[in-house]
Amino acid sequence: xxxxxxxxxxxxxxxxxxxxxxxxxxxxxxxxxxxxxxxxxxxxxxxxxxxxxxxxxxxxxxxxxxxxxxxxxxxxxxxxxxxxxxxxxxxxxxxxxxxxxxxxxxxxxxxxxxxxxxxxxxxxxxxxxxxxxxxxxxxxxxxxxxxxxxxxxxxxxxxxxxxxxxxxxxxxxxxxxxxxxxxxxxxxxxxxxxxxxxxxxxxxxxxxxxxxxxxxxxxxxxxxxxxxxxxxxxxxxxxxxxxxxxxxxxxxxxxxxxxxxxxxxxxxxxxxxxxxxxxxxxxxxxxxxxxxxxxxxxxxxxxxxxxxxxxxxxxxxxxxxxxxxxxxxxxxxxxxxxxxxxxxxxxxxxxxxxxxxxxxxxxxxxxxxxxxxxxxxxxxxxxxxxxxxxxxxxxxxxxxxxxxxxxxxxxxxxxxxxxxx
Numbered sequence: 001x002x003x004x005x006x007x008x009x010x011x012x013x014x015x016x017x018x019x020x021x022x023x024x025x026x027x028x029x030x031x032x033x034x035x036x037x038x039x040x041x042x043x044x045x046x047x048x049x050x051x052x053x054x055x056x057x058x059x060x061x062x063x064x065x066x067x068x069x070x071x072x073x074x075x076x077x078x079x080x081x082x083x084x085x086x087x088x089x090x091x092x093x094x095x096x097x098x099x100x101x102x103x104x105x106x107x108x109x110x111x112x113x114x115x116x117x118x119x120x121x122x123x124x125x126x127x128x129x130x131x132x133x134x135x136x137x138x139x140x141x142x143x144x145x146x147x148x149x150x151x152x153x154x155x156x157x158x159x160x161x162x163x164x165x166x167x168x169x170x171x172x173x174x175x176x177x178x179x180x181x182x183x184x185x186x187x188x189x190x191x192x193x194x195x196x197x198x199x200x201x202x203x204x205x206x207x208x209x210x211x212x213x214x215x216x217x218x219x220x221x222x223x224x225x226x227x228x229x230x231x232x233x234x235x236x237x238x239x240x241x242x243x244x245x246x247x248x249x250x251x252x253x254x255x256x257x258x259x260x261x262x263x264x265x266x267x268x269x270x271x272x273x274x275x276x277x278x279x280x281x282x283x284x285x286x287x288x289x290x291x292x293x294x295x296x297x298x299x300x301x302x303x304x305x306x307x308x309x310x311x312x313x314x315x316x317x318x319x320x321x322x323x324x325x326x327x328x329x330x331x332x333x334x335x336x337x338x339x340x341x342x343x344x345x346x347x348x349x350x351x352x353x354x355x356x357x358x359x360x361x362x363x364x365x366x367x368x369x370x371x372x373x374x375x376x377x378x379x380x381x382x383x384x385x386x387x388x389x390x391x392x393x394x395x396x397x398x399x400x401x402x403x404x405x406x407x408x409x410x411x412x413x414x415x416x417x418x419x420x421x
Contacts, residue, residue, distance in 0.1 A: 011043040011416060012118065013408075016135060017126035018097045018106045020049040020084065024291045026235075026323050027126055027151060029213045033401035034124065039081025041405065046120065047084045048113050050106055053095035087113065095290075096267065100130075107134045114138035121416050122147070122408060125182075129154050129171065132178025139181070147408045148182035150205060152320060153195060157240060172199065179203050183411035186404050189321050189342055206407040211397030212326040216294025219332030219388035222381055223303025228285075229378075230261035231336075231371065232300055233308040235324045237268035242312025242362060244270065244277055245338050249367035251281045257375055261285045262308075265292060265300065294327070301331035302384070306357060306374040311339035313362050321346070329356060329391035332384030336370045338362050354390055355379055 013035075019025055021032040031047070038045045090105035092098050097106060111134045114123075123146035125135040132148055139146045155172040176199070179185060185205040187193050193205045223229075231250070237243035243264075250262045262285060264274070271288065278286050292300075301307055307328040311320060321342045328335050334357035337343050347359040358373065360366035379387065 009044075011038075011041075011122070011409075011412075012120040013038045013043045013045045013122050013124065014114075014118070014120035015045065015047045015049075015124045015126070016110055016114070016131065017047070017049050018089065018103070018128075018131065019126070020047055022293060023052045024293050024297070026210070027149075029216065029294065029397060030149075030151075030210070030400070031126060033211075033213065033397045034404050035082045037398065037401035037405045043081065045082040046118055047082065048110060048117070049084065049086055050089040050097060051086045053091060085113075085117075103128050103130050107131050110134055111138055115141060120144060122412060124149065124408060125178075127151060127154055129175035129178045132182075133174050136178055136181035145183040145411045146181070147411060148179050148185040148203065150179065150185040150187040150192060150196065152188075152192065153199070155199070156195070157238070176201055184407055186407045188323070191342055192320070206403070208400050208403040208407065209395075210321070210323045210326060211395045211400040212330040212391065213294055213397050214330060214392040217298045217301070217327045217330040218392060219330075219385050220299050220302040222384075227303065228259055228261050229305050229375070230263050230303075231306055231308055231374075232263045232265060232304040232333075234265040234297055234301065234327070235309075235322075236266055237264065237270045237274065239270060240312055240320075241268065241270070242310050242339070243268070243308075244274055245310055245312075245362060245364055245367055246308050247274055247277045247281065247283075247286065248364045249338075249371055250286065251283045252364065252368040253371040253375075254283060254285065257372065259285075260305070260375065261287065263300070263304075264288045265290075265297060267291060297327065298331045301328050301333040304333050305378050306334050306336045306371070309335055309337045309339075309343065310362070311337075311341055311343065313340045325356075326391065326395045330388055330395070332379070332388035334358075334374065334379060334387070336360075336367065336374060338367045338370075355383055355387055 015031055015035055017031055019027050021028045035045045035047055087109055089097055090102045092102060107130050115138055119142060123139055125132050125146055126149045135146050155175045158168060158171050179201045180203055182203050185203050186208045187205050188210050190207045193207055233243055309322040309324055311322060325335050334355055336357055337347055337359040339362050344359040347356055350356045358370045360370055
């Protein structure tokens with residue numbers, strides 16, 4: 001290698017996000033994979049994020065006692081080529097950075113961290129749109145490009161949480177401002193990009209899909225014999241998810257199949273509504289757990305009869321894909337999906353060759369019948385291992401991170417792209 005190439009400083013990449021490993025969320029897994037991929041390419045990566053929430057104590061999920069995370073950086077420590085810089089932030093009562101006050105407690109300090117911290121060659125920013133707006137202003141001052149993670153459209157999702165036209169107009173304006181200023185964006189699906197175009201966002205965008213962290217999610221063996229058979233809903237349960245359909249479906253299922261449990265792992269604005277519905281129906285066996293790390297959740301999924309996922313139709317979010325499907329399949333657990341959109345297409349496309357589960361319309365009777373079918377003919381250990389192997393090979397998050405890095409590097413001038421060549 002010529003001396004002139006050896007002496008070049010590495011490409012400097014900064015990722016700005018209110019959430020990062022070890023905080024359990026799809027965005028955390030994706031951003032960590034992106035950081036690792038840039039580091040693998042020789043870049044110097046800095047992550048500007050928050051301090052993770054405090055420990056919630058021991059994990060009470062079924063079949064996981066005594067298990068420990070296997071990755072040395074699972075506690076969120078820096079890893080080779082990546083420096084994680086954390087800053088205190090306000091969190092809600094459940095310990096999450098969720099809500100305008102909480103977002104601003106991250107966004108305002110972020111602005112100064114960007115301006116007076118290490119100057120990067122390329123910035124990557126994760127929603128909410130307020131963080132993207134801060135990034136646009138800072139990037140303009142620094143005269144540096146940034147790439148936007150169009151994981152979803154917050155202004156669409158907000159329509160399910162508020163009816164205030166003023167709030168929705170302001171949020172839509174902020175989201176447009178944040179995304180239009182980006183040199184490029186990467187999105188989970190072509191449907192999301194089509195929706196961006198509908199609302200006037202013409203930023204070049206690449207559909208990269210989503211993947212699963214194959215180090216965290218894998219088949220980990222059958223549940224203990226003493227544990228009652230269970231279904232698991234893992235992830236957020238907000239208004240547009242419509243997770244309440246599974247409360248009603250489980251009630252009907254339990255009439256003929258007693259002794260099963262329905263476990264919720266995650267959080268969401270519908271928690272109280274779900275609990276009220278449980279009380280109204282007088283059913284037992286439904287429990288709620290706080291979010292857990294990927295390795296722990298993988299243990300839960302590995303022992304479940306099936307995982308559950310839903311997307312309530314006609315909520316302005318029909319283009320969304322339920323990424324929790326990947327984690328479930330990689331853990332050897334089939335999925336029962338209720339709703340419409342690309343998740344249905346995904347399950348129908350693969351179910352002829354692999355036992356990925358079933359997809360039904362957003363209908364209680366159909367969902368209940370899917371629970372019956374899953375309980376009647378559960379996958380055995382060998383089938384679960386084969387499902388896990390296939391999903392891990394096909395939907396590795398590392399492959400998605402490669403596409404994201406390619407998308408991001410494409411906005412750089414040639415002289416900078418050469419640094420990682």
